[in-house]
Amino acid sequence: MNIFESYLKEIINLIKQNQNKLDLNDINDFKGIVLEIPPSNIKSDLSTNISMVLARLNKLDPNKLALKIKNLIKENITDFKLVEIAGPGFINLHLSDKALINIINNIFYEDKNFGSLKTSKNYNIEFVSANPTGPMHVGHCRGAIFGDVLSNLLKFNGNKVTKEYYINDYGGQIKNFVKSVFLRIREIKYKEKFVNEKDLYPGEYIKEIAKKVLAKSKLKFNTLEENYDYLTKESLNYSMELIKSDLFKLGISHNSFISEKSIVDSNTVTKAIDRLKKTKHVEDGYLDPPKGEEKKNWKKTKRLIFKSILFGDDANRALQKNDGSWTYFANDLAYHFNKVSRKYDKLINILGADHTGYVKRIEGAVQALSENKTSLECKVCQLVKLFKNGSPFKMSKRAGEFISVSDLLGEVDKDSIRFMMLNRSHDVELDFDFAKVLEKSKENPVYYVQYCHARIQSIFRTINFKDEKKIQIKKNEISFNQYEKEIIKKIFEWPKIIKISSYKYEPHRIPFYLYELTTLFHSYWSKGNEDEKFKFIQKGKVSDNILVIIQLILIVLKNGMGILNVSLPHKM
Numbered sequence: 001m002n003i004f005e006s007y008l009k010e011i012i013n014l015i016k017q018n019q020n021k022l023d024l025n026d027i028n029d030f031k032g033i034v035l036e037i038p039p040s041n042i043k044s045d046l047s048t049n050i051s052m053v054l055a056r057l058n059k060l061d062p063n064k065l066a067l068k069i070k071n072l073i074k075e076n077i078t079d080f081k082l083v084e085i086a087g088p089g090f091i092n093l094h095l096s097d098k099a100l101i102n103i104i105n106n107i108f109y110e111d112k113n114f115g116s117l118k119t120s121k122n123y124n125i126e127f128v129s130a131n132p133t134g135p136m137h138v139g140h141c142r143g144a145i146f147g148d149v150l151s152n153l154l155k156f157n158g159n160k161v162t163k164e165y166y167i168n169d170y171g172g173q174i175k176n177f178v179k180s181v182f183l184r185i186r187e188i189k190y191k192e193k194f195v196n197e198k199d200l201y202p203g204e205y206i207k208e209i210a211k212k213v214l215a216k217s218k219l220k221f222n223t224l225e226e227n228y229d230y231l232t233k234e235s236l237n238y239s240m241e242l243i244k245s246d247l248f249k250l251g252i253s254h255n256s257f258i259s260e261k262s263i264v265d266s267n268t269v270t271k272a273i274d275r276l277k278k279t280k281h282v283e284d285g286y287l288d289p290p291k292g293e294e295k296k297n298w299k300k301t302k303r304l305i306f307k308s309i310l311f312g313d314d315a316n317r318a319l320q321k322n323d324g325s326w327t328y329f330a331n332d333l334a335y336h337f338n339k340v341s342r343k344y345d346k347l348i349n350i351l352g353a354d355h356t357g358y359v360k361r362i363e364g365a366v367q368a369l370s371e372n373k374t375s376l377e378c379k380v381c382q383l384v385k386l387f388k389n390g391s392p393f394k395m396s397k398r399a400g401e402f403i404s405v406s407d408l409l410g411e412v413d414k415d416s417i418r419f420m421m422l423n424r425s426h427d428v429e430l431d432f433d434f435a436k437v438l439e440k441s442k443e444n445p446v447y448y449v450q451y452c453h454a455r456i457q458s459i460f461r462t463i464n465f466k467d468e469k470k471i472q473i474k475k476n477e478i479s480f481n482q483y484e485k486e487i488i489k490k491i492f493e494w495p496k497i498i499k500i501s502s503y504k505y506e507p508h509r510i511p512f513y514l515y516e517l518t519t520l521f522h523s524y525w526s527k528g529n530e531d532e533k534f535k536f537i538q539k540g541k542v543s544d545n546i547l548v549i550i551q552l553i554l555i556v557l558k559n560g561m562g563i564l565n566v567s568l569p570h571k572m
Contacts, residue, residue: 001106001114002495004046007079007093008035011050014072022068024058037489043482044084044092045100045489052089062089100480100488101473107491107552108472114555115498117157124339125151127350128247128254129166132239133177135205136246137402139352142430143381145421147350148252149507150379152563157502162344163254166335169236170260171328177201181235182224184210189221209238246405251414251565263335269326272337272369273304273319281307281368287318306333311364333365340370347376348505353383379505381426388434412437415566419446422508422564442522445515446566452518453557454572455525456550462537465547473548483524483534484549490517491552494559507563514560521553 038047051066066089079099084092127147130140151161180201186192196202276282285305303320319330359378366376386393416437424430501509528535
């Protein structure tokens with residue numbers, strides 16, 4: 001139940017029906033009109049700027065128009081016991097006790113579905129897609145959690161979501177990876193020294209993969225060539241096991257894995273290019289040298305080019321290398337052609353910070369391949385900076401030249417990582433401070449939210465109340481004090497948070513909101529330390545209004561933390 005949308009719709013319909021009475025000529029444009037919770041210093045439940053917007057469009061006095069709209073609302077919408085005009089024409093609305101109780105009972109009825117948009121689209125969300133050449137690093141971690149929580153959010157709304165991992169198991173990096181494993185096998189089996197050549201993978205995890213291959217196989221591994229296919233298959237399997245294990249520890253699992261090699265082997269690249277030829281989005285042409293590349297060193301070669309400039313890219317993109325083989329972009333284009341063929345309503349890619357320049361061309365490719373029937377939206381997650389004791393966290397010895405997810409999980413728990421990785425919008429850099437996430441204070445958002453749940457459970461234990469018990473307000477005489485009303489009004493905002501988070505693909509709004517809600521709870525709890533009458537538990541009992549408040553909070557906490565996949569402990 002989104003009371004903001006329902007009441008605003010009711011008010012707008014009322015104005016449309018009384019256009020002449022209000023002296024309105026232009027009522028076609030309701031953009032910029034909002035109904036929202038006013039600032040805490042304004043003691044009303046809701047506030048709208050509708051008279052100010054319509055007055056400007058119709059060249060009327062906003063206060064005079066506000067007076068007319070106020071009278072209309074008072075006469076026709078019984079849910080408001082008081083309607084006031086404030087400032088330059090704001091209309092402030094006070095809910096009647098009966099309306100307030102009806103809204104609360106509706107929330108209790110909706111329970112697990114409270115806030116859900118109840119939509120039914122089919123999404124494909126591709127995230128992580130780390131090269132299967134080693135463990136996941138922290139850069140992957142942020143995108144992984146963002147993609148997982150976004151998937152959970154869209155599923156909460158009733159949508160079907162395919163969580164997809166694209167395995168980059170084709171190309172030069174795979175050859176170097178397999179060679180690294182082979183050399184480690186030679187080191188273990190024949191005591192040959194591992195020489196770290198350029199582009200090889202020196203991390204200790206390569207030794208672990210080599211040991212697993214040796215334990216399973218009786219091959220002699222005399223040469224790389226004669227063992228290449230076997231080594232490739234086994235090494236990639238073990239590497240993906242490592243990645244899947246890290247993801248599982250973070251609470252993440254995918255239900256679709258697509259191999260780049262399978263895309264190439266199935267001739268999908270040619271099929272995709274044939275489609276683009278029909279729509280005239282490719283051409284034979286020449287490219288200018290890349291930035292930083294001197295023209296004298298650049299061999300101008302005629303090749304197949306995707307006309308990505310038509311889609312806002314700053315240059316057209318090569319689909320072929322100088323030797324005529326397909327580029328990585330051509331393979332990626334084919335993969336997205338595969339996605340388009342699976343008939344999703346919406347494609348979403350979660351990318352790392354180094355892929356910013358890649359967005360326009362791949363979004364354009366999907367437009368061209370689907371003939372504008374399917375859209376792709378890319379979300380780029382910026383870098384994560386780790387700090388410990390005021391200093392940057394050192395690189396992993398096990399993984400090599402980066403900080404692995406295993407390193408992170410060795411320092412803090414899954415819940416803290418998931419919550420804090422969403423502590424800022426995905427498009428800005430994130431500072432992850434180990435000291436903060438280990439604090440048991442308000443400064444640690446995940447602790448503060450979880451502690452709210454633990455406190456509520458302690459109340460239930462004291463009064464022997466089962467939190468799964470359904471309650472309904474039957475007494476119309478129940479009343480709430482100012483602190484309780486502030487919490488209730490915050491609860492009302494939950495559907496709005498879900499809607500904007502879903503439409504903008506911005507799940508970070510959820511932990512922000514949960515922190516704000518639980519801060520109101522803790523603040524109210526603390527009033528009992530100042531004044532006995534505000535103590536939640538009085539002579540072993542809690543009042544009906546307190547019971548209502550904490551039950552409302554529980555509904556939102558369970559739904560919100562369920563989307564985040566962060567636990568709600570009963571004791572802390």
